[in-house]
Amino acid sequence: MSKISDVAALARVSKATASRALSGRGYVSEGTRQRVADAAHELSYVAHSSATSLATGRTHTVGVIMPPVDRWFFSELLAGIQESLFARDYDLSLYGVPEASETRKRLFDSVLPRRGFDGIIAVGIRPSDHELERLQSTGRPLVSVGPYNEGSSAVSIDDTAAARIATEHLIELGHTSIAFIGGAVDGTTASVGDMRRIAGYRSALDAAGLRDHARVVNASPTLSDGYAAAVGLLGDRRHRPTAVVGVCDEAAIGAVIAARRLGIAVPTEFSVVGIDDHQHAELFALTTIRQTPREQGHDAVRLLIEQMNGPDAPVQRIVAASALVVRNSTAVPR
């Protein structure tokens, strides 16, 4: 089996440089990295990562915990995390958050603590205090994206502000009867981010003296639940709102589809605004609050690596960018 010194000799660099180039730790120019990679390839050199990890105590692996759902936000975020980790030659070990509480307990209590990660990114879940304690007991840095626990570093948009700005946009157009779709996954519990969005919606109504008009319709953040919620709202002609805020673009797009199917014109008879700027938002001419989860993934990796390099780094929070994008799903009410 070839040794690192063989690779270094063939690539005409020092052993330390060859090691840096192959491990991805420390700076090496792209040209040198390529030369070392070619030499390693030619010699069929394979680093014994277990031996490396025993020697350094680091595994160059980051654990990512994420719900196994088909949502644009998670896909984009994961793509961003992947890009950043791959560029730094870190491995990504992926764990779905199981729905069953027994399995979730096993994940946090015995699986994750035993794995040799250098750090953990929790996406779209809010670890309970007990889960957070288990994760932190291993002494590895943790960064949350989206919902977060106060005790850990996090990247997320300002959910309250996002929903408030979406609602204010409708109020400025002259709407007074504005419903909110979303906020309750099973009709009883809502995610922290969704709760903040409902709070933002309410605060905009309050500020405009419309507190009594607040109306939240339970729906999970999906197209089909947004559709069902909108059918309910629009079916009652006497109490039909003139506008809705969707907890996310999927729910809002569901509302647009429901209105069209019921023969209600968007935006002249019914305005809809979402949060995300989902890949299909443009197709549905959806006015929305844009966020860029791929960049949030990059930010999460950057934050985690800072913490891995300086274990005493304080808990940090990055507020990700968001902005109102006006398309053609919102208009002055008739």
Added chain:
Amino acid sequence: MSKISDVAALARVSKATASRALSGRGYVSEGTRQRVADAAHELSYVAHSSATSLATGRTHTVGVIMPPVDRWFFSELLAGIQESLFARDYDLSLYGVPEASETRKRLFDSVLPRRGFDGIIAVGIRPSDHELERLQSTGRPLVSVGPYNEGSSAVSIDDTAAARIATEHLIELGHTSIAFIGGAVDGTTASVGDMRRIAGYRSALDAAGLRDHARVVNASPTLSDGYAAAVGLLGDRRHRPTAVVGVCDEAAIGAVIAARRLGIAVPTEFSVVGIDDHQHAELFALTTIRQTPREQGHDAVRLLIEQMNGPDAPVQRIVAASALVVRNSTAVPR
């Protein structure tokens, strides 16, 4: 630091049983596994996975290579793979297939061969002969899901049959002008699976004496591309087809949305059939060929583990189940 013998003593099992329970290798009853896990938890026992792996030469990690895209098929498949690996206490190391050819080359030539996987699952990509050779040079089993290279084990539906059955359903209803939407990601290249679907569509037309009516409109397998392709087809009144087959449900749903927006009734004026049974298929009353990617994920893990346990196991192919589901997007043409 606690040792495995401490854990075994506390859980009142042999060292071998404690080791099996903690590693997930070999059979242990659920009750025993829980008792050992509790004991390990109480003693803050953490297996030194690097040391274990040096001793056994196995890492209990499976590499998964997958395009970083937001598609129902990939999300479901990944969820299935995750479930099966988690149940067997294997780790999942995830690699996005980079779009840039330089980065893809780095992934296959230097990153993957250096990682200590016990096996690899390639999802939704067809490794080139060179890439396959690089993957196989490490001596680790490989299972593909979806597109595959003839030299490796694979799980996939019979793409040709799926599209043929979808097309035959329309022919049986009396359609003679049937277009196909999909099959070319950038107008020039198509995935192997998509090529097979086009072949299935053509073979159904051939068998019905409709060879000259074949019409394939390039589109990537997405809602927005399906929408754009359908707008093109439906806009030309003189050559408007009475039905389309979508390369997947996303493309087919795009066609349904396009028809509705143009005031063309589905299914009375225009029939649409897809392939997948996507989570939104029911909302759009879409007739489709159902496949279950989550089960394909389970099958892929089972196949891979068989190969990991018997390295000389022959290349195997699992043909996953698919079936026609008739809803309300297809009807007799006017």
